[in-house]
Amino acid sequence: MAEQEEHPKTDQHANVLIIAGSETDANIYYASRFLAPDPFIYLQVHGKSLLLMSDLEVDRARAQSTVDQVLPYSEYEAKTKISGLAAPSLTDVLHVLMAEHAVSEWVVPANFPLRHADQLRKLGHTLITKNEPFFEQRSLKTPQEVDAIRQAQIAVEAALDSTLDLLRQSEIKDGLLLLGGEALTSESVRRHLDLALMKKGCIAQHTIVSCGVDACDPHNEGSGPLRANQSIIFDIFPRSNETRYHADMTRTVVKGKAPDTIKRLYDTVLEGQLLGIQQVKSGANGKDIHQSIMNYFEERGYQTGLIDGRMQGFFHGTGHGIGLDIHEPPRISRVDHLLQEGEVVTVEPGLYYPKIGAVRIEDMVLVEKEGCRNLTTYPKFLELD
Secondary structure: OOOOOOOOOOOOOOOEEEEEOOOOOHHHHHHHOOOOOOOEEEEEEOOEEEEEEOHHHHHHHHHHOOOOEEEEHHHHHHHHHHOOOOOOOHHHHHHHHHHHOOOOEEEEEOOOOHHHHHHHHHOOOEEEEEOOOOOHHHHOOOHHHHHHHHHHHHHHHHHHHHHHHHHHHOEEEOOEEEEOOEEOEHHHHHHHHHHHHHHOOEEOOOOEEEEHHHHHOOOOOOOOEOEOOOEEEEEEOOEEOOOOOEOOEEEEEEOOOOOHHHHHHHHHHHHHHHHHHHHOOOOOEHHHHHHHHHHHHHHOOOOOEEEOOEEEEOOOOOEEEOOOOOOEEEEEOOOOOEOOOOOEEEEOOEEEEOOOEEEEOEEEEEEEOOEEEEOOOOOOOOEOO
């Protein structure tokens, strides 16, 4: 197990309720540091953190979680039955625990289960929903969290390096990339990349290996044969099995000879990315960073808008926060947001034109007081050796 660390509470005076499974909900994992697939109950009440757990998980939760107290569900279920309910629901049991603390107003995340919310309201409780970031301090990474992200990034860089070796070893025949007489495809290369990540203790989903026109749809995972002399986008964003933290990196390469149009596109995106990275620091407005890259692209002649019925140019945000979720606050985009020291954000501009091709380049950076520290060390190049 990774070393656990304590986190300050969002608001010591707020009474917080979360019901979720921590394998899929980052907020309850962040609050408890306890990993379980099935939903369980987390409360922050009068400044104290509690878990209400099934008997199956009580002992493990007491050993592994970072909360102040773990309570057995069966104990409170028995108390509920004494009050006259023969088959109490989860919310009936929870109501008894809440009554012990004399609290009836709770702050819950926006994705709080509606069924439980309705039942708790019928029992007299007030639920106040809060949008992300639910725990504001999740955006500000501790040194241990930064190290966890960096370790995941090391795995990404090693996996991509071994994958690009496949492309380097391939031969070009009839415009396709052949290795051992078989065509390299988005699917086969993605499988190699995901397996390489698994060997490094990371699980990847929806990894993008997208070539040519496919890559002009930024979230197209790619399919079919990889082609020579066309841009291939690798966007890799796995989660570490050990720490639960993500990394995120994008590189664009060409096997063969890159056309001049692709070279110019690549150089423009790279310069735009460097322009963005240079502006990242505590107090900088993400909206201004994004707009400066948009302006630069337009100055170079790359317009953004609807062309032939399809969005082309730079039509997504410049970056996003990263941590226990692959996409989390803050954003570097069209929306105002002042960056804060300790946030980890991506900087990933791209340009997409079906008649030319697509390029996206992405690094992760740690926001610092007077600038940023790049957590990505993998080199940036277009043509493979």
